[in-house]
Amino acid sequence: MNKKVTSIEVAELAGVSQSTVSRVFSNNSPNVSNKTRQRVLKVAEELGYQPNAIARMMSTRQSNIVGIVMANITSPFYPYVLEKFLQELQNIERQVLLFTASENQSIDDILPLVLQYQLDALIVTSATLSSELAKVCSARGMPIILFNRSVNDPNMSAVSADNVAGGRLVANVLLDTGHRRLAFVAGVHNTSTSYDRERGFFSRLHERGYEGTQQADGHYTYEGGYRATETLLRSVNPPDAIFCANDIMALGAIDALRAHGLRVPHDVSVIGFDNIPMAGWSAYQLTTISQEVDIMIQHTLQIMLEKIEYPHSPSRLERVAGNLVIRSSVRNV
Amino acid sequence: MNKKVTSIEVAELAGVSQSTVSRVFSNNSPNVSNKTRQRVLKVAEELGYQPNAIARMMSTRQSNIVGIVMANITSPFYPYVLEKFLQELQNIERQVLLFTASENQSIDDILPLVLQYQLDALIVTSATLSSELAKVCSARGMPIILFNRSVNDPNMSAVSADNVAGGRLVANVLLDTGHRRLAFVAGVHNTSTSYDRERGFFSRLHERGYEGTQQADGHYTYEGGYRATETLLRSVNPPDAIFCANDIMALGAIDALRAHGLRVPHDVSVIGFDNIPMAGWSAYQLTTISQEVDIMIQHTLQIMLEKIEYPHSPSRLERVAGNLVIRSSVRNV
DNA sequence: TTGAAAGCGCTACCAA
DNA sequence: TTGGTAGCGCTTTCAA
Numbered sequence: 001m002n003k004k005v006t007s008i009e010v011a012e013l014a015g016v017s018q019s020t021v022s023r024v025f026s027n028n029s030p031n032v033s034n035k036t037r038q039r040v041l042k043v044a045e046e047l048g049y050q051p052n053a054i055a056r057m058m059s060t061r062q063s064n065i066v067g068i069v070m071a072n073i074t075s076p077f078y079p080y081v082l083e084k085f086l087q088e089l090q091n092i093e094r095q096v097l098l099f100t101a102s103e104n105q106s107i108d109d110i111l112p113l114v115l116q117y118q119l120d121a122l123i124v125t126s127a128t129l130s131s132e133l134a135k136v137c138s139a140r141g142m143p144i145i146l147f148n149r150s151v152n153d154p155n156m157s158a159v160s161a162d163n164v165a166g167g168r169l170v171a172n173v174l175l176d177t178g179h180r181r182l183a184f185v186a187g188v189h190n191t192s193t194s195y196d197r198e199r200g201f202f203s204r205l206h207e208r209g210y211e212g213t214q215q216a217d218g219h220y221t222y223e224g225g226y227r228a229t230e231t232l233l234r235s236v237n238p239p240d241a242i243f244c245a246n247d248i249m250a251l252g253a254i255d256a257l258r259a260h261g262l263r264v265p266h267d268v269s270v271i272g273f274d275n276i277p278m279a280g281w282s283a284y285q286l287t288t289i290s291q292e293v294d295i296m297i298q299h300t301l302q303i304m305l306e307k308i309e310y311p312h313s314p315s316r317l318e319r320v321a322g323n324l325v326i327r328s329s330v331r332n333v
Numbered sequence: 334m335n336k337k338v339t340s341i342e343v344a345e346l347a348g349v350s351q352s353t354v355s356r357v358f359s360n361n362s363p364n365v366s367n368k369t370r371q372r373v374l375k376v377a378e379e380l381g382y383q384p385n386a387i388a389r390m391m392s393t394r395q396s397n398i399v400g401i402v403m404a405n406i407t408s409p410f411y412p413y414v415l416e417k418f419l420q421e422l423q424n425i426e427r428q429v430l431l432f433t434a435s436e437n438q439s440i441d442d443i444l445p446l447v448l449q450y451q452l453d454a455l456i457v458t459s460a461t462l463s464s465e466l467a468k469v470c471s472a473r474g475m476p477i478i479l480f481n482r483s484v485n486d487p488n489m490s491a492v493s494a495d496n497v498a499g500g501r502l503v504a505n506v507l508l509d510t511g512h513r514r515l516a517f518v519a520g521v522h523n524t525s526t527s528y529d530r531e532r533g534f535f536s537r538l539h540e541r542g543y544e545g546t547q548q549a550d551g552h553y554t555y556e557g558g559y560r561a562t563e564t565l566l567r568s569v570n571p572p573d574a575i576f577c578a579n580d581i582m583a584l585g586a587i588d589a590l591r592a593h594g595l596r597v598p599h600d601v602s603v604i605g606f607d608n609i610p611m612a613g614w615s616a617y618q619l620t621t622i623s624q625e626v627d628i629m630i631q632h633t634l635q636i637m638l639e640k641i642e643y644p645h646s647p648s649r650l651e652r653v654a655g656n657l658v659i660r661s662s663v664r665n666v
Numbered sequence: 667t668t669g670a671a672a673g674c675g676c677t678a679c680c681a682a
Numbered sequence: 683t684t685g686g687t688a689g690c691g692c693t694t695t696c697a698a
Contacts, residue, residue: 053449055691073416083406086433100419116386388675
């Protein structure tokens with residue numbers, strides 16, 4: 001087990017050329033006799049030889065590395081997304097280089113860095129990217145896929161939940177169950193997720209003739225949801241149902257309501273978005289709209305592989321419908 | 334914005350040698366006149382040139398990439414750890430290659446893979462590693478640091494919370510507040526964290542003359558904590574205080590108690606370990622022992638950098654003391 | 667089926 | 683302060 005073993009040393013000891021060693025370790029493994037292959041493998045084993053991935057990238061100009069940019073790893077929805085991506089990518093023999101960006105930071109800042117690594121593709125979660133930079137990347141042959149974000153840029157592919165439809169669904173659910181004093185707690189401003197859920201919600205309310213819905217900001221955090229709810233409770237006409245743009249705010253909302261002596265759903269109904277594991281905890285039993293993460297990830301990887309193989313394939317925009325997950329935070333009036 | 338710009342093209346257009354371009358982009362930037370530097374930078378800018386990190390690794394035999402192996406990204410304690418590591422490593426200009434391993438899977442399986450990438454170092458969180466493999470890595474000059482795991486292997490450095498001391502502290506707290514029918518909910522078997530917390534807890538109870546403490550398994554999950562608590566409640570002598578080896582199980586415990594009509598802490602006290610953000614949520618207000626993650630991460634990085642700079646520096650084992658975080662899930666009898 | 671040799675795009679040493 | 687040049691460890695033609 002010496003310091004660094006190269007294919008040359010293996011070749012010498014096995015009495016073959018270095019090219020042959022290389023062939024043995026190229027997974028496409030072209031013509032090489034079984035006898036020599038066995039010999040080479042045996043020597044490699046003895047020496048503890050592992051092909052140098054860096055050198056391989058160098059010659060093939062292919063890194064087999066996918067970059068993931070993720071802000072907000074801490075936010076309960078994303079760890080699962082990340083783990084799933086990792087598993088799936090490891091399954092198809094790709095490594096993951098992970099970058100964070102603070103939420104308000106555009107990823108333009110870290111892109112130069114990303115570019116240096118000759119990544120096969122870049123998956124961007126919860127961060128924004130100027131369309132100018134997107135163009136640079138696509139010119140460089142590095143496909144970018146936005147996850148859980150939507151854009152109108154023809155240079156970028158994107159996969160997200162169908163947030164507008166989800167918002168509309170919530171409107172239907174709350175009206176159908178007899179609620180009339182509705183409120184909406186928004187997430188982080190200028191994120192397409194929050195905006196789209198809001199848009200869907202209000203457009204459907206409007207269609208069904210309901211106006212005057214209150215609104216507050218919850219910044220996609222537990223604390224934010226808690227405070228937003230307190231604000232709503234202080235209004236002249238407090239709500240009988242609250243739609244929070246994500247689950248974590250909804251949990252904050254429930255706790256705020258209880259702290260004020262109100263029962264959920266008896267006094268006030270609460271509905272969230274995401275269907276994170278905590279939504280099912282018995283303390284909350286939150287009714288919510290699911291994000292079908294596994295499906296979203298499948299789409300993302302499919303688009304990615306397509307783009308890697310056919311760099312000029314057109315960009316795609318996928319929206320994955322979510323489902324209503326009924327628990328017991330919405331009452332039937 | 335052409336496909337791939339190399340330093341040679343920049344050199345030609347700037348009328349200098351390729352070496353000079355390289356010098357300009359070497360951050361140690363040795364002797365190169367200001368005039369040429371400006372010229373080179375300008376041309377590079379125009380061409381959209383970014384040095385090829387792969388090629389750089391190739392010549393320097395230094396990747397500036399740190400590997401992190403993490404199982405259980407989903408478990409609420411780890412996302413914060415991961416994010417913090419990412420931030421700190423990005424600050425010192427290192428990239429992160431992330432690997433997952435399922436909890437029961439030894440990381441020996443993915444190590445061959447890891448080895449191929451010539452990583453500067455490997456940080457292993459929540460996964461076990463045979464000491465044989467550890468020796469291989471250290472022979473290859475790739476330092477390994479275990480985070481939140483402890484071992485007796487002299488080839489490995491490790492940083493963890495002082496779990497034994499934490500367990501002892503919990504014993505003191507519960508006895509001092511007058512509890513006498515104690516119970517312990519363990520985490521995942523054969524993890525050092527759960528075992529050490531358990532050991533500290535029981536040894537201190539023993540020292541103070543208390544025996545007969547009940548025990549159940551919670552597998553470090555919310556559901557596990559919930560069910561373990563139900564089991565404990567069914568015993569002939571149900572506990573008046575439950576120590577859960579991590580917070581997430583403690584939250585499950587609280588919900589289980591409430592579901593059975595018991596009040597926390599009035600009827601039963603609950604104490605956790607970790608101090609995850611949720612412990613502070615108003616629905617729970619969990620008293621717990623903190624893991625001082627930021628300090629643990631500082632230690633880890635410090636050891637890592639030391640090992641990278643002086644490969645033969647001795648391995649270290651750091652234990653970071655946690656603090657009692659008093660909220661309101663433990664009553665004063 | 668195998669070997670020789672030319673790169674991949676950089677860094678780093680040696681000369682000038 | 684600069685340029686020339688020899689690698690880094692592989693993959694991939696081209697010949698044998």
